[in-house]
Amino acid sequence: MEIRILEPGDAWAYRKLRLEALLNSPEAFLTSHEEAEKMSEDDYKVRLQSSEVFNFGAFKGDNLIGMVALVGETKVKINHRSSVFGMYVTPTCRGKGVGKKLMQTAVEQARSIDGVSQLCISVVTKNTTAKSMYYAQGFVPIGIHKKAIKFGEAFLDEEHMVMML
Numbered sequence: 001m002e003i004r005i006l007e008p009g010d011a012w013a014y015r016k017l018r019l020e021a022l023l024n025s026p027e028a029f030l031t032s033h034e035e036a037e038k039m040s041e042d043d044y045k046v047r048l049q050s051s052e053v054f055n056f057g058a059f060k061g062d063n064l065i066g067m068v069a070l071v072g073e074t075k076v077k078i079n080h081r082s083s084v085f086g087m088y089v090t091p092t093c094r095g096k097g098v099g100k101k102l103m104q105t106a107v108e109q110a111r112s113i114d115g116v117s118q119l120c121i122s123v124v125t126k127n128t129t130a131k132s133m134y135y136a137q138g139f140v141p142i143g144i145h146k147k148a149i150k151f152g153e154a155f156l157d158e159e160h161m162v163m164m165l
Contacts, residue, residue: 001098003105006055006067011044013064014057018044021067021088027124027151029086056105058089058098065093068102070109072116081118081162082110087130099130103137111165119163124149124156131159139163 006014015036022033048055052074058066066089072082084106089098110119121139123130139161148158 001065001101002059003056003101004059006048006057006064008045008048010057010064011041011048014048014055014067015039015041015044017057017064017067017088017090018086020090021086024091025088027149027156028088028127028130030149054106054109056102056109058093058102060093065090066098066102068106070106072113080115081120082113082116084119084121087121099133100137103133107137107163107165117165119165120160121163122148122158122160125159126156134161137163 018036019033022029022031022036026033047053052072054070056068056070057064068087069085070082071085073079084103087099087102089102107119110116119139121134122145123134125131125144140163141159142162143160145158145160147155149156
């Protein structure tokens with residue numbers, strides 16, 4: 001398995017995996033499948049060229065099997081923190097350390113950014129597998145946002161976590 005920063009040439013594979021993620025785990029993402037489906041491969045190429053976002057991909061051979069994004073804050077009062085978004089591993093590759101390696105890569109990248117001392121992440125409270133992995137990586141809960149996400153007619157709570165770097 002190889003973990004690396006995604007490049008514009010990975011846009012097709014990234015779009016495909018993102019759409020899979022939104023179908024398989026819709027409650028775990030703020031973007032809906034319908035919203036993401038409207039985005040073209042070129043839109044994803046632009047996304048992968050952002051200087052404020054590090055999009056990491058896990059590859060098994062030529063296949064993109066996992067992804068995570070590290071997003072830095074640009075405002076002066078909060079640029080000491082970065083956030084992790086969009087963690088996903090395709091179901092056939094779960095339980096094999098792919099998510100752990102992706103998260104470790106994002107943490108290493110955050111640590112390498114001058115002035116960044118906190119890493120933030122949010123997760124739906126019912127996602128106990130993801131929460132366990134984040135806790136094992138060193139994230140600690142800092143609060144619950146009740147009814148943070150509207151999912152159909154239901155609401156989901158979200159747990160906010162932080163890791164001090």
